[in-house]
Amino acid sequence: MSEERVGVYVCHCGTNIAKTVDVQDVATWAAGQPHVTVARDYKFMCSSLGQEMVEQDIQEQGLTRVVVAACSPHMHEKTFQGACERAGLNRFMFEMANIRELNSWTTKDRESATQKAKSMVRGAVERVVHHRPLDMLPVPINPNTLIVGGGIAGITAALDIANAGYHVYLVEREPSIGGHMAQVDKTFPTLDCAACILTPRMVDVGQHPNITLLSYSELEQVDGHVGNFTVRVRKKARFVNEALCTGCGDCIEKCPGKTLDEVFEVGLGYRKAVYKPFPQAVPKYPVIDTESCIFFQRGKCKACELVCPTHAIDFTQKDEYLQLQVGNIILATGYDLFDARTIPQYGYGRLANVFTSMEFERMVNAAGPTDGQIVLRDGVTPPKSVGIIHCVGSRDKHYHEYCSRVCCMYSLKFAHLIHERLPDTEVYNFYIDIRASGKRYEEFYHRVLEEGTHFIRGRVAEVTDAARMPGEEGKLIIQAEDTLIGKQRRIPVDMVILSTGVQSRHDSHEVAQLFGMGCDFNGYFIERHPKLDPVLTMSDGVFIAGACQGPMAIPETVAQAGSAASQVISLISQGTLMMEPIRARINPDKCSGCRICNNLCPYHAITFHADRKVSEVITAMCQGCGACVSACPSSAITGAHFTAQQVMSQIEGILWDVRETIPLMAR
Amino acid sequence: MTNKETSPAGNGKPKLAIYWAASCGGCEIAILNIGDKILAVDEAFEIVFWPCAADFKYEDVRNYPDHSIDLCLFNGAIRSSENEEMAHLLRQKSKVLVAFGSCAQEGCIPGLSNLTSASDTFRAIYMDNPSIDNPAATLPQTVTTVPEGELHIPVFYNTVRSLDQVVPVEYVIPGCPPEPPQIWAVLEAIVTGAPLPAPGSTVIGASHLAVCHECPLEKHEKTIERFYRPYEITPEPGLCLLEQGLMCMGIATRGGCGALCPRVGMRCEGCYGLLDGVEDQGANMISAIASVVNVGKPGDDEAELERRIGVAMDSIVDPAGTFYRFNMAHSLLHRVKTGNNGDVQNRGSETA
């Protein structure tokens, strides 16, 4: 072993490490450790000069192994592996000691941090001498892509990839694509009609030869890895034969089953038992909701079947299961709305004329339940005054601490739309801060200011119908502190709109689990890097786009979707992917066939050969997680680059100053 | 071979020594259990030391030339100064020293006393023992003065060690005790001059695969809800015992025994010790079963997960005696920490 020539490089990381760790001391000390040929410290090891230093030492000093003590391998392992490779050393003859995240950032105690850095370096050195050269594994990439969620994010990404010539499976849970954007009326700040800009794209998705649209479908299972995922999708029974249906809507017209539409119309309107969420729905085929269908509930009706000119209604349809093979996956599952009932003092659900933002969107929408009329709950009376309460459920440590980022802007949009449709109506916006930081957002704010909206700065304490003063009878009174004048105010209005924030999807954790990735504290999917890799995740080949990553408006959503699409396209166009060969292998001569490992691979990479009574890891499916390696009681499974010898040597190295030899001569 | 000159008796046959250190004596019986083959052993070897069966004195061994014993089967752990002295002596006199049986190999049952201290052990034996009446609290002393002079007895060590933790050994024959057919197979190989594997604590007389390999019970993918002690359930015949919740150590134990225990419905206790390439038999067993205990899946209700982990954990009675029954002294754990007074630290005092 001692012929190994190890180079040790201790990074200052500016002052990130050097402030806490005596890097010079660590380097000087390291130079005297077993196997170490050269040890240096340097300001920024990741800089090109730092890397060249490593390359030069490999060539001139004949280094056979390299240890860099710096930041997380997550940041720069590949950087230094590259340097090794350029100098002719196999990239796996390298080991990184993370003395930043795991050391200098955790303490201010210079002495113990320096001591710990030495231990970590010694561990890395003793490990690296047992490293073996390994070859990267080429994995072919399946050119098909799965996109989950057909909101504006999913639609945009699907079209980008399909237009590049690759096939896309777009899985949407609801009967139609469109997501939340399909529900809103005008879009801030330009006031484009949402439907006008969205519908053409929805139609493109429906017609694109490279897109298979699986609406009214749920993801059931995901196996495999980047380049080769196998996905099981459940296509829920529509009870309408898509091959026969022309989308004429005769069935909808004749259906006597009527029910409150809790999804698309957010409870503000009704739909039939056989329905499309909205007229421009894509695909155009309706679905039968068995809960409200008279035939499914009482066994009699079938009016739809009778009127359908193409006999497309099929009451015997069953859920269908599809197996898809894809190379990459984009998650674009969007957001849920904050439930306004969570804050009882604002009276939603109790006081009739308190509305949520989405209800108001549906109300002002010309295609909505009131045909675009702004009216009170009675359906006829226009309000003479409206209070819009910002930040409902957002920026509040009792609910969501974060800013939902869209509410200020849509609240301004609402104020504008009310002025436009009801010029005599007074509008009051209750806000904490106006957040109008997007392109043309501030200008929009000024426009609304000029239109005469009253802005009251302060968090609303309550909304009540208990009149205390003259002029309050029959009104909703908004009680708030006006922090600009330092006074409590009571503003009587006819209508209150709660600008409810957005939150992560109720099932985001389950979805994340299917893909072996994580959610943050608020339930949003975690990006690989918040600044540099916002659409990548920790699972290779799984990307995220849009509001499932965090609250965002349409422009940013679309930008992210485009970015995710281009990441996917660039992977597909590479054709094959070089994967780290860190995989498990079972030595058949040591496997007793006990079958302990058979059930525990999260990637289903282990098979049991009943004839030979041994287990085997399918290399292409193994992700190198190590679960089976530590479980095998016979130690028949080895994880490449994580052999027992490598791990034990590292532990021994870390404990260099405290280790005792086991055969104690203790009496 | 220069046996003629160096041999104690010089009749030309290879010389055999058998010694019994800290062990129960089962290994000696296992040797006798090879049946009438014992006559063949007597035929083939010249027995130069076997205190259990023939009258030899330590002094005889001291007088043999170095390396004059061709084969020494050493059973028992190193628990006292006498054991240690004999280990060094027999090492010096033997060409091939074999750690015979689990005590010599890995400490075995005596090794479990590494969970306590010598003084606690004495207290349990000579004082806090229902069948002992010792009002003067008399404990064994290494030196006792009597009218006739000083009496010495060996020192009782605080820590039990395996033979190879004291002297290097060429081979290891595992088992508690080693199975007679395996003993005979080894002796026969030596007598016939069959090539042995390279020496260096090398295991012979056993399989290189785990007990499961020779266990005829049917195995499936494993998911275990909880464990049972043997008296709690009657296992379904023909089915892997571990799958039924009996803590069968067969998965983590070297085979060679022929899976005698699981064949008759008794869980393997692990006496053939660890497999090649394994650092710690108990640790391997623990991580194996921890991997297959079915406590639910990620995302399940936390409290429910915790409850089910509790159920599984509570059903594992005496973990040290289960997972480290035979290999405590040779394991990574080796022994518990003791304080300056030799007493075991942090036992009981912290649990209140």
Ligand SMILES: Cc1cc2nc3c(=O)[nH]c(=O)nc-3n(C[C@H](O)[C@H](O)[C@H](O)COP(=O)(O)OP(=O)(O)OC[C@H]3O[C@@H](n4cnc5c(N)ncnc54)[C@H](O)[C@@H]3O)c2cc1C
């Ligand atoms: C009241 C209101 C008004 C707004 N007004 C504006 C505006 O004027 N301008 C603007 O720029 N932004 C506005 N926004 C923000 C805008 O709605 C979002 O930026 C945008 O909808 C995000 O798109 P998305 O595709 O990421 O998510 P979504 O629109 O939520 O779409 C997600 C899609 O994924 C589907 N899905 C979810 N989970 C699954 C699953 N597991 N399997 C299959 N499918 C699934 C959903 O059914 C949905 O179709 C507004 C938001 C609100 C609340």
Ligand code: SF4
């Ligand atoms: S756990 Fe190990 S010994 Fe058991 S079947 Fe798997 S590889 Fe073989």
Ligand code: SF4
């Ligand atoms: S290391 Fe083992 S458990 Fe993990 S992915 Fe590979 S085969 Fe599966």
Ligand code: SF4
């Ligand atoms: S009963 Fe024991 S030895 Fe037999 S297969 Fe099961 S675990 Fe292995």
